[in-house]
Amino acid sequence: MPAVGGVIAKIRKEPVSNFNMTDQEREMHNRTWRFVTAAHSKDWLFDGAVELQRTRLSSATDFRFTEERYYNWLRNEQYHSSRTRYSTVGRHxxxxxxxxxxTFASICAVVEVDRQRQIAASGLPAVGTDVRTNMQARKTENDWHIDWFVRALNYRYLSYSYALDHLLVETPHEQSMGVDENLRKLRPWVDRANRHDFCGDGGNGANRGPSFTIPSRYQTMAIDRENIVPK
Structure with a gap:
């Protein structure tokens, strides 16, 4: 499939590199894979479409993903308790x-590999045009893959947030507060991804969590705790 996808990508006039993958690039692909798909949720992240996109048999289709799909999957699962849906969101x-x-650290490593390739190519006049073209194509492929991860992380955050908002109305329970706290911890990573800040402080920040938090949705909405405390 990847070989055929490469041919189809060339037909679409997209850059295609035949460089061997570095260890860093392979690790980045492995680590980002769990974010662009979600086998545990029965295709709420469109696993089939993701595989076609990964192998380049199709162009990017994740732009069309809509955030209510995760909530719809939760609603259709036959849980014994409505509280279990909150636990499911929290675990995810x-x-x-x-x-x-x-994952951020692996992306940072690939950004450094691309930088090193540029430095090496600029200092080696004997490197031919084909190699330089391959290098630029690989840089574009890496950039596209990183952008895909950023979109996937945003999609997950929006899907979780949409699900939590709607669960609060459909089946309010005290477990919602723990889910909201987990979601607040994820938000700074989403913000960093949108800034493409994968390396953080001098390249070491990717191994540390963000040092700030955002206000809880419970600070901006009135909740009658009596209605969500188990009787």
């Missing part, structure tokens, strides 16, 4: 938080 957010730091 925690899984993202557990892996987002190492």
């Amino acid at each position: 957010i925690l899984a993202d938080l557990d892996t987002v730091s190492s």
Whole structure:
């Protein structure tokens, strides 16, 4: 599929590199994969479309993903307790938080590889045009993959937020506060991704969590706690 996808990508006039992958690039692809797909949620992240996009058999389709899909999946799951839906959202957010730091670090490493390629090419006049074209194509491929991760992280955050807002109306429970706290911890990573700040403080910040938080949605809306405390 990747070989055929490369041919189709060339037909679409997209850059295609035949460089071997570095270890850093391979690790970045492995770590970002769990963010662009979600097998545990039965295709709410469009696993089939993601595979076509990964192999370049199709151009990027994730621009058309809509944020209500995750909530619809939660609603259709036959849980024994409505509280379990909150637990499910909380676990999914925690899984993202557990892996987002190492994913940022892997992206930072690839950014450095691309920088080193540019330096090497500028200092080696004997390197031919084909190699330089390949280098630029790989840089574009890496940039596109990083942009894909950024869109996926945004989509996850918006999907979780949409689900929490609607669960608060549909089945209000005290577990919502823990989910909201997890979501607040994820937001700074989303902000950093949107700024393409993957390396942080001198390239070491990717291994540390963001040092600030955003206000809770519970600070901006009135909640009658009596209605959500278990009786």
